[in-house]
Amino acid sequence: MVNSYRIASIPADGIGPEVVDSAIEVVEKLAQTLKTFTIEFTHIPWGTAYYKETGRYVDKNVLEILQGFDAALFGSVGAPDVPDHISLWGLLLAIRGPLQLYANVRPVRIFPGTQSPLRHADEGDIDWILVRENSEGEYCGQGGRSHLGQVWEAATEVALFTYVGIERIMRFAFETAQSRPRKLLTVVTKSNAMRNGMVLWDEVAAIVAKDFPDVRWDKMLVDAMTVRMVNNPKSLDTIVGTNLHMDILSDLAAALAGSIGVAPSSNLDPTRKNPSLFEPVHGSAFDITGKGVANPVATIWSAAEMLSWLGEKAAAKVLMDSVENVCRKNILTPDLGGNASTKDVTRAVCDEIET
Ligand code: GGG
Numbered sequence: 001m002v003n004s005y006r007i008a009s010i011p012a013d014g015i016g017p018e019v020v021d022s023a024i025e026v027v028e029k030l031a032q033t034l035k036t037f038t039i040e041f042t043h044i045p046w047g048t049a050y051y052k053e054t055g056r057y058v059d060k061n062v063l064e065i066l067q068g069f070d071a072a073l074f075g076s077v078g079a080p081d082v083p084d085h086i087s088l089w090g091l092l093l094a095i096r097g098p099l100q101l102y103a104n105v106r107p108v109r110i111f112p113g114t115q116s117p118l119r120h121a122d123e124g125d126i127d128w129i130l131v132r133e134n135s136e137g138e139y140c141g142q143g144g145r146s147h148l149g150q151v152w153e154a155a156t157e158v159a160l161f162t163y164v165g166i167e168r169i170m171r172f173a174f175e176t177a178q179s180r181p182r183k184l185l186t187v188v189t190k191s192n193a194m195r196n197g198m199v200l201w202d203e204v205a206a207i208v209a210k211d212f213p214d215v216r217w218d219k220m221l222v223d224a225m226t227v228r229m230v231n232n233p234k235s236l237d238t239i240v241g242t243n244l245h246m247d248i249l250s251d252l253a254a255a256l257a258g259s260i261g262v263a264p265s266s267n268l269d270p271t272r273k274n275p276s277l278f279e280p281v282h283g284s285a286f287d288i289t290g291k292g293v294a295n296p297v298a299t300i301w302s303a304a305e306m307l308s309w310l311g312e313k314a315a316a317k318v319l320m321d322s323v324e325n326v327c328r329k330n331i332l333t334p335d336l337g338g339n340a341s342t343k344d345v346t347r348a349v350c351d352e353i354e355t
Contacts, residue, residue, distance in 0.1 A: 004038040005310055008065075008072040008275075012047035012091060014284020015294035016075020022296035022346040023073060023303040029350040030307075030319055037312050042069070048079040048087060057090030063098040066275055071306050074279035075299070080286050089141070092279075096134055099274040101267035102165070103172045104132035104246070105305070106281060108253040108263060111297075113327040114336050116258055121233050126257050129176055129238045132246030133169040134267060136160050137197070139243040159242075161197035163204065170201075170208040172270055173240035177215045180237060185217040188225050188241035188249065201242070225249065229256060254281055261295025261335040264302035266309060278306040292341045295333040297323055300349060322352035 009024060011017035024041050031039050044065070046058045059065055066072055077091045078084055095101075109127045110116050116126060142158035170187075177185035187205045191198035202219060209217055220228060222245045228235065229252060241249065254263035263281035280298030288294055300323055308316035326348040332338025333345060340348075 002035070002037050003311065005040070005070045006068070007039060007041045007306070008044050008069040009041040010044045010046055010072055010095075011075035012077050012284070013049075013079050013087070014076050014286050014289045015282075016047070016077075016284060018289075018292070018294045018342050019280060019296045019299040020073060020075040022342055023299040025346050026300055026319065026322075026349045026353065027303050027307070029353050030315055033353050034315055034318065036315060037307075041073070044072075046091060047077070048082055051082070051087075051090060057087065058094050062095060063274075066095065066099060066277075069275050070310060071275045072277040073299070073303060073306060074277055076280065076282060076284040078284040078286075093139065093141075095277060096267055099267075099277065100135065100269050100271075101274070101277055102133065102135040103169060103266075103268040103270050104134035105176070105266040105268060106130040106132060106246070106250040106253070106263060107301075107305075108250070108257045110257050111262060111327040112324055113330050114258040114262075114332065116256055118230065118233065118256055121256070126233045126253070128233075128236055128253060129180070130246055130250045130253055131169065131173040131176055131238065131240040132250065133165065133241070133243050135243075136162060136165045137243040159194070159197050159244075161200055161242075163200065166201055166204040167208060168270075169240065170204050171211075173238060174208055174212040174215055174217075177217070177238035178212055182237045183215045184237035185215055186225070186236055186239045187217060187219050188222050188239060188245050189219065190222050190245070191219075192221060222249070226252060229253060250281055259295060259335040260298070261333060262297040262301065264298050264305055266302065266305045268309065276306075276309055278302040278309075292343065293334050294342050295335050296342050296345055297327075297333075318353065319349075322349050325352045 011020035051057045110123045138159045140160035143156040145155045147153045189198040189201045191202045254260040260282045265281045267277040304316040304319040331340045331348045
């Protein structure tokens with residue numbers, strides 16, 4: 001008796017369809033080869049083309065539709081002719097919110113055969129898990145505009161933090177740190193300048209830390225954190241911070257590890273009441289859309305994280321070992337300094353799975 005999974009595939013915009021196709025191909029190859037699980041992907045056409053046709057990025061019953069699946073695999077959102085805040089709020093945030101995907105986990109490491117732009121960092125020197133609070137803070141959606149069109153036009157963007165929201169992500173981050181060999185957590189805030197929400201973050205961190213005496217933890221201001229990531233990457237392991245701070249730091253982290261083209265992301269509901277959503281960190285990259293050179297590794301790694309979340313840890317390991325072997329053989333897309341196409345990398349990963 002093998003486990004069977006139903007996955008919603010939402011490729012959406014830009015290079016999303018190219019990299020999601022690649023991830024589906026390698027996961028199907030994995031299932032056929034290992035025969036330890038079966039998996040079925042159902043295409044959901046949400047995205048900018050759907051918006052232009054229907055006036056909506058997603059269906060009204062987004063929660064009900066996605067609850068029919070075990071997980072979702074997402075591509076990327078954004079189009080040159082739609083303002084970014086319309087597409088992001090219409091699609092990705094319209095999914096993360098109702099599903100309460102409050103933990104965004106973004107592992108980062110240097111793959112064999114690839115190089116960090118940091119002269120002093122080799123494989124193994126960057127091996128981080130970034131935990132991004134994914135439901136509140138600067139992305140809570142509160143705020144507004146007044147005096148439109150006047151010189152004193154004003155706009156506010158509220159950063160909303162709740163004790164419950166901070167406590168649950170902090171606990172998740174401590175548990176993540178505890179599960180890793182170094183048991184090391186860095187809590188990122190800006191509590192010198194932002195004296196309400198960020199101070200609450202510091203306070204909640206200290207409270208939750210008491211339940212994890214075996215985890216060493218420290219605090220960093222987000223500006224100083226950028227310097228530490230560049231100058232002393234080995235001093236970091238698990239990192240937790242707000243929605244906005246970790247959105248920014250995870251792009252920096254990915255670039256330091258070689259390319260945002262390899263960075264995966266899991267949007268988790270740790271209570272497991274709702275299906276979780278897995279996606280590459282990168283956006284729709286219209287500059288390379290349709291050219292066949294998008295790096296599929298971030299989406300393949302996201303699919304591996306999805307398998308692991310579903311309980312298929314052995315299959316996830318086979319998949320990631322295959323990706324590493326492909327990198328080791330220098331079959332790399334241009335963002336990593338190679339000249340392989342998306343299809344070349346996909347085929348190479350499938351071949352590795354078979355061997
Ligand atoms: N695959 C992820 C994607 O399309 N990201 C676009 C983006 O702007 N994301 C912002 C966010 O993750 O909050």
